[in-house]
Amino acid sequence: MNRNLVAQARKQLLRRGRALLRAAQAGTGAAGRADALGAIDEAELNELQEIHAALERIERGIFGRCEECQSEIADERLARTPWQRQCSPCSGAEIAADAESRETRVSA
Numbered sequence: 001m002n003r004n005l006v007a008q009a010r011k012q013l014l015r016r017g018r019a020l021l022r023a024a025q026a027g028t029g030a031a032g033r034a035d036a037l038g039a040i041d042e043a044e045l046n047e048l049q050e051i052h053a054a055l056e057r058i059e060r061g062i063f064g065r066c067e068e069c070q071s072e073i074a075d076e077r078l079a080r081t082p083w084q085r086q087c088s089p090c091s092g093a094e095i096a097a098d099a100e101s102r103e104t105r106v107s108a
């Protein structure tokens with residue numbers, strides 16, 4: 001794993017995390033809610049958790065490794081979405097398997 005890429009990914013993750021929190025706080029102000037995370041929607045909360053998990057992987061030195069097959073995730077994939085947990089074959093295999101099961105149901 002390229003150290004430079006890890007540093008860039010870390011910056012990107014922190015920036016995205018801060019933007020999400022700022023948006024949540026802005027929403028909080030308008031709605032007058034006491035809970036800062038109350039204004040965040042489920043998708044954003046999920047993304048925030050993924051960002052947090054990715055930062056944790058960086059700390060542990062396992063960032064960029066696929067959770068399924070332990071191989072390294074492609075650099076350009078991580079540059080685009082640094083919170084990625086799986087390599088492209090693994091996440092693609094999931095989609096393909098899903099499509100295949102649908103196919104089976106249709107023909108049955």
Ligand SMILES: [Zn+2]
Nearest residue numbers: 066069087090
């Ligand atoms: Zn994989």
